[in-house]
Amino acid sequence: MSTTDPASLKRTALAETHVRYGGRMVEFGGWWMPVQYTGILDEHTTVRTAAGLFDICHMGEFVVKGPQAGAWLNSLLTNDIDKLGDSQGQYSIMLNEQGGVIDDLILYRIAADEYYVIVNASMIEEDFKWASSKLPASGVTLTNLSDVTAGLALQGPKSEAILKAFVPGITPPARNTITAFTWNGVSGRVARTGYTGEDGFEFFFPAVDAEKVWDGLLALGKAFGLKPTGLGARDTLRLEACLPLNGNDLSPKRTPLEAGLGFFVSLTKAANFPGKDVLQKQKADGVKEKLAAFKLTGKGAPPRSHYVLYGDGQKIGEISSGSQSPTLGTGIGMGYVTAAWAEPGKAIEIEVRGTRIPAVTVKKPFYKRAA
Amino acid sequence: MSQNIPAGLYYAESHEWIKVDGNIGTVGITDHAQHELSDVVFVELPKIGATVAAKAPVAVVESVKAASDIYSPVSGEITEVNDVLSTDPAQVNTDPHGNGWIFKIKLSNVEELKSLKDAAGYAALLKG
Numbered sequence: 144m145s146t147t148d149p150a151s152l153k154r155t156a157l158a159e160t161h162v163r164y165g166g167r168m169v170e171f172g173g174w175w176m177p178v179q180y181t182g183i184l185d186e187h188t189t190v191r192t193a194a195g196l197f198d199i200c201h202m203g204e205f206v207v208k209g210p211q212a213g214a215w216l217n218s219l220l221t222n223d224i225d226k227l228g229d230s231q232g233q234y235s236i237m238l239n240e241q242g243g244v245i246d247d248l249i250l251y252r253i254a255a256d257e258y259y260v261i262v263n264a265s266m267i268e269e270d271f272k273w274a275s276s277k278l279p280a281s282g283v284t285l286t287n288l289s290d291v292t293a294g295l296a297l298q299g300p301k302s303e304a305i306l307k308a309f310v311p312g313i314t315p316p317a318r319n320t321i322t323a324f325t326w327n328g329v330s331g332r333v334a335r336t337g338y339t340g341e342d343g344f345e346f347f348f349p350a351v352d353a354e355k356v357w358d359g360l361l362a363l364g365k366a367f368g369l370k371p372t373g374l375g376a377r378d379t380l381r382l383e384a385c386l387p388l389n390g391n392d393l394s395p396k397r398t399p400l401e402a403g404l405g406f407f408v409s410l411t412k413a414a415n416f417p418g419k420d421v422l423q424k425q426k427a428d429g430v431k432e433k434l435a436a437f438k439l440t441g442k443g444a445p446p447r448s449h450y451v452l453y454g455d456g457q458k459i460g461e462i463s464s465g466s467q468s469p470t471l472g473t474g475i476g477m478g479y480v481t482a483a484w485a486e487p488g489k490a491i492e493i494e495v496r497g498t499r500i501p502a503v504t505v506k507k508p509f510y511k512r513a514a
Numbered sequence: 515m516s517q518n519i520p521a522g523l524y525y526a527e528s529h530e531w532i533k534v535d536g537n538i539g540t541v542g543i544t545d546h547a548q549h550e551l552s553d554v555v556f557v558e559l560p561k562i563g564a565t566v567a568a569k570a571p572v573a574v575v576e577s578v579k580a581a582s583d584i585y586s587p588v589s590g591e592i593t594e595v596n597d598v599l600s601t602d603p604a605q606v607n608t609d610p611h612g613n614g615w616i617f618k619i620k621l622s623n624v625e626e627l628k629s630l631k632d633a634a635g636y637a638a639l640l641k642g
Contacts, residue, residue: 445555
């Protein structure tokens with residue numbers, strides 16, 4: 144239980160609403176957020192089998208506009224923005240000059256001269272400062288809309304049916320694309336993205352309408368099994384899907400190649416981005432430590448961040464994220480280990496309170512939804 | 515929110531209960547504690563035969579989010595542990611004062627019970 148004074152924490156437009164829905168509020172990255180309503184295991188299962196609604200108002204939204212917007216983003220981020228057509232989105236990473244991760248994000252091309260960027264809540268100020276420091280003298284404007292933008296994530300196999308009932312006549316966006324929506328006088332954007340390993344949608348709209356949309360979605364979604372879901376389930380869901388959490392699995396001292404995110408790094412595009420030379424060298428030399436996924440082979444305590452990992456009796460790394468997997472019913476985790484130990488099928492050990500318990504490295508992810 | 519605080523048990527401020535029969539005490543965590551911890555997914559039981567001091571950490575209860583130490587309310591020797599929790603740790607949530615008990619202890623000093631709270635005292639503690 145957190146001892147931080149809630150009064151000192153940032154609140155989303157839905158903070159009081161969560162209390163009304165029975166949310167248990169905790170500190171998360173400087174924000175006062177619901178960790179759970181009914182319970183993490185129940186909410187996790189709800190998202191895997193029906194649908195859950197997450198408050199993601201704390202996340203950051205930037206708008207990048209201007210004739211040079213795309214070219215500038217291509218020189219700031221790892222992925223190749225030229226792959227995108229209008230309304231398409233991509234996962235990308237912002238690096239420091241050493242190739243370490245500042246933040247991971249999703250950006251959408253709204254038009255050739257307009258992009259919408261979603262960043263992590265705890266990184267809004269730092270991201271904005273870093274990006275601003277890289278702006279050219281003209282041709283690009285960067286605007287932080289985080290304080291006036293609400294975000295809701297509707298996640299789970301029933302999400303599409305709920306969206307269609309919620310916004311009659313809408314053509315649901317395809318995976319990783321974004322479209323406009325209007326509901327009850329509220330206009331915003333909805334993207335088919337998420338952080339749970341399930342199908343789902345993320346809504347972005349004016350923060351003043353947050354409670355109205357939250358209540359409306361939950362009232363309509365009830366018949367589909369929709370429930371409010373908290374950060375606790377969000378964490379177990381994303382870990383089963385092996386989606387990295389910045390601050391745990393990503394850090395300024397780890398490169399995206401070490402994190403296994405090479406697919407989202409274009410070393411062949413013409414644009415130079417901070418850290419590109421470091422990554423090119425790391426790729427040529429070989430990555431020495433990699434983010435591995437593992438699960439316990441028997442009964443045992445759930446793995447936790449910072450527990451030490453052993454291979455052949457030697458320390459090989461430590462855990463970056465760990466938890467009980469509600470889907471697998473066993474302990475799972477990820478951690479950076481020397482590259483040879485990151486291959487699937489390696490017998491390793493986790494030190495828990497002085498005792499070493501057996502685990503095995505596995506192929507990512509732990510959970511993949513049926514196609 | 516209503517809490518189940520059975521009469522006849524002793525309660526520690528760290529949210530364990532102990533039910534005493536002769537010089538043997540049965541220990542578990544309170545309904546309030548299981549509710550705060552939420553879904554229990556693992557219990558690390560103490561070792562039978564271990565000698566423990568009052569207020570010493572002797573077991574660990576893990577929820578999805580966190581590991582929490584469980585303290586012995588009294589001094590003594592661990593005589594029995596609830597092995598059922600190895601395969602069904604959720605018993606701590608569903609029946610914290612019954613099937614969710616964690617260990618039994620042979621009290622070395624029954625006078626220590628006087629420093630614990632009764633049901634009314636524990637209820638007052640929770641109201642804070």
